[in-house]
Amino acid sequence: MTVSVVVPGSFDPITLGHLDIVRRACERFDHVTVAVLENPRKQGLFSVDERLQLIRAVVGEIDNLAVERFEGLLVDFCRAHDIGIICKGLRAVSDFEYELQMAQMNRRIGGIETVFMSTSPEHSYLSSSLVKEVARYGGPLDGTVPDVVADALRDKFAAAGG
Secondary structure (H helix, E strand, O other): OEEEEEEEEOOOOHHHHHHHHHHHHHHOEEEEEEEEOOOOHHHHHHHHHHHHHHHHHHHOOOEEEEEEEOOOOOOHHHHOOOOOEEEEEEEOOHHHHHHHHHHHHHHHHHHOEEEEEEEEHHOOOOOOHHHHHHHHHHOOOOOOOOHHHHHHHHHHHOOOOO
């Protein structure tokens, strides 16, 4: 039996914390799909296409990994791709409170289970929002995002004038 999971998110941008969860999921499940949320009502720093390119650049050639976009309900994406499990990373108790509600709703409306992985301690403080804030003011990004993402952040803020 092949076990397929999805690691969903906006990944605006992908951080080392996200990558930690993705890589660990790839070690534990037969097939992993990183699903990048396309929300037309929310403007991200990076377009969905840019996020997909950055993720593909940093995950390399992992045999059991795919990178896709999705819009709408995650359970619909899961059904369309024959995925039965959602894999989510948790940084803190506050993440769990929100993610548990989402997990219960996804199970109720789609029959999709959620498994949680605790973020490695060295990445537990990371969030895309925090990384963008540091990058906006020219702060150091070492240990927060892969180099290609750090370069893309610097380029994005330089083009916007800071």
